[in-house]
Amino acid sequence: MTTAAPTVEAPRPARWPVFGAVSLAALVATQVFSFLTSPPDQNMGQLEKILYVHVPAAWVMFVCFAIVLVYSLRFLWKGREDDDLLAAAAAEVGAIFNGLTLVLGMIWGKPAWGVWWVWDARLTSTLVLFLVFVGYLALRAFVEDPQRRGQWSAAVGILGALNVPIVWMSVTWWRTLHQMPSSMRSMAKIYWVGMFANFGAFLLVMAYFIRRRYDAACTVRAAEHASQAAALGGLD
Amino acid sequence: MAFRDDVRRIRAIAWKDLTTERRSKAGFNSVAALGVTILVLFGFALGPDAQALRDAAAGALWLSALFAGVLAFNRSYQVELESGALDQLLQYPGPRWVIYVGKLIANSLFVGLMLIIVIAVGIALFQVSIPAAWPSLLGVFALGAVGLVVLGTFYAAMASRSRAREVLLPLLLFPMLVPVLLAAISASKALLVGDMMHEAGAWIKLLGAYDLIFFVATLWAFEYVIEV
Amino acid sequence: MEASNWAYVTAAYAVTWVLVLGYMAYARRALQRARAEYRRVTGHEPGEGDAV
Numbered sequence: 177m178t179t180a181a182p183t184v185e186a187p188r189p190a191r192w193p194v195f196g197a198v199s200l201a202a203l204v205a206t207q208v209f210s211f212l213t214s215p216p217d218q219n220m221g222q223l224e225k226i227l228y229v230h231v232p233a234a235w236v237m238f239v240c241f242a243i244v245l246v247y248s249l250r251f252l253w254k255g256r257e258d259d260d261l262l263a264a265a266a267a268e269v270g271a272i273f274n275g276l277t278l279v280l281g282m283i284w285g286k287p288a289w290g291v292w293w294v295w296d297a298r299l300t301s302t303l304v305l306f307l308v309f310v311g312y313l314a315l316r317a318f319v320e321d322p323q324r325r326g327q328w329s330a331a332v333g334i335l336g337a338l339n340v341p342i343v344w345m346s347v348t349w350w351r352t353l354h355q356m357p358s359s360m361r362s363m364a365k366i367y368w369v370g371m372f373a374n375f376g377a378f379l380l381v382m383a384y385f386i387r388r389r390y391d392a393a394c395t396v397r398a399a400e401h402a403s404q405a406a407a408l409g410g411l412d
Numbered sequence: 413m414a415f416r417d418d419v420r421r422i423r424a425i426a427w428k429d430l431t432t433e434r435r436s437k438a439g440f441n442s443v444a445a446l447g448v449t450i451l452v453l454f455g456f457a458l459g460p461d462a463q464a465l466r467d468a469a470a471g472a473l474w475l476s477a478l479f480a481g482v483l484a485f486n487r488s489y490q491v492e493l494e495s496g497a498l499d500q501l502l503q504y505p506g507p508r509w510v511i512y513v514g515k516l517i518a519n520s521l522f523v524g525l526m527l528i529i530v531i532a533v534g535i536a537l538f539q540v541s542i543p544a545a546w547p548s549l550l551g552v553f554a555l556g557a558v559g560l561v562v563l564g565t566f567y568a569a570m571a572s573r574s575r576a577r578e579v580l581l582p583l584l585l586f587p588m589l590v591p592v593l594l595a596a597i598s599a600s601k602a603l604l605v606g607d608m609m610h611e612a613g614a615w616i617k618l619l620g621a622y623d624l625i626f627f628v629a630t631l632w633a634f635e636y637v638i639e640v
Numbered sequence: 641m642e643a644s645n646w647a648y649v650t651a652a653y654a655v656t657w658v659l660v661l662g663y664m665a666y667a668r669r670a671l672q673r674a675r676a677e678y679r680r681v682t683g684h685e686p687g688e689g690d691a692v
Contacts, residue, residue: 186687272663280652283648324640332584392670396674
């Protein structure tokens with residue numbers, strides 16, 4: 177037995193582009209809605225509008241990393257290659273949203289706190305999480321063998337997710353003297369409506385991204401299987 | 413009975429690794445020398461003001477240990493790979509985790525010994541006065557070293573067998589070690605100035621919890637990592 | 641304060657949209673490349689039965 181039986185198939189081109197267009201339209205709609213409904217804050221002016229993208233991006237990032245955790249565990253349990261590919265797609269999309277969260281946090285911080293960066297518990301643990309998943313993606317890039325790549329990155333993903341609460345706790349203790357970000361407390365109800373609407377639209381975009389990256393990975397693997405089979409003098 | 417066999421296997425693997433190190437010595441000497449060198453470089457970066465040096469001593473010590481430790485962990489597997497010994501090791505009967513625990517013990521001694529040298533040099537170079545609570549400080553170093561060795565040994569099992577192992581191990585390891593670094597540095601700092609705020613205890617608990625959680629998790633995950 | 645805030649708000653939304661659209665384009669290109677490679681290797685469209 178030299179090659180494992182292909183466990184992934186190249187997915188048929190489906191209606192996902194339509195889904196992508198719909199999710200983009202939803203994102204535009206929720207942003208317009210939240211812009212129109214949010215009154216300017218007396219302290220912050222229009223600045224709180226940044227939160228409509230910053231906070232949902234952070235939530236979506238956690239959703240992505242939860243998917244990584246679940247599918248990594250499932251891959252180690254059942255050994256199906258498509259679980260590994262889905263975890264990898266979610267990790268990449270999560271890293272994208274994680275980076276977006278960081279940049280938006282800095283853009284928020286400059287006018288709100290006067291500096292681009294504070295070693296605040298949230299920002300710092302988000303940064304550490306970003307680095308963990310950059311490591312995850314680097315590991316995948318440096319390992320060719322699919323079985324090895326899958327099992328190794330699953331272990332890295334699970335340990336990384338396990339580390340999130342510990343990092344959060346340690347950074348919070350480290351920064352006990354720092355005033356907590358107070359912007360969320362004072363926000364009116366209408367902000368939360370806009371926030372959750374944006375979160376919904378971001379979730380659609382996330383689902384589209386993950387699906388596309390997963391499809392691409394499956395197609396690449398299916399092509400590799402096919403060319404291996406051809407080289408071994410199988411059918412074709 | 414089976415457990416006694418596992419203990420014997422663990423001892424054999426730890427002994428094998430330590431014997432290899434003892435016979436060559438070059439590995440340990442150069443890693444310890446690197447730790448000291450980094451410490452000296454920190455002295456240049458932060459000194460020569462004595463107070464500034466004392467304030468930064470804990471951080472400099474831990475970072476030196478971290479950088480030197482990375483080399484030790486990769487070495488631990490590299491020696492196996494050079495002669496194809498790892499494949500043979502995997503052929504022997506017994507569960508996989510005994511290999512991990514054996515390497516953990518060997519690496520703990522290796523890193524512990526290195527840490528003693530680095531600490532001794534650090535106390536002298538950074539003009540640290542040893543506090544009355546030095547046993548707690550020793551405990552902090554032990555717990556921090558265990559966290560470092562547990563994750564280092566685990567990630568090196570992957571990184572050392574990939575392309576680009578030099579960059580991959582620190583890239584994977586350092587972000588994971590942020591809680592260890594924060595806890596160990598904060599606790600050491602607090603103990604060095606007498607722990608007036610009674611904050612060292614919480615950090616020590618965090619270190620202990622971290623060590624326990626990741627020891628169990630890596631013990632479980634090691635089988636998936638080593639067998640492919 | 642109002643005027644300067646708008647610059648930050650604009651920057652935040654610009655970054656978001658550049659990232660979303662950019663990643664969308666990247667994902668699309670990567671998928672198309674993968675499909676082209678698949679067609680080259682197997683000689684048929686993805687999803688029309690695999691050569692096993």
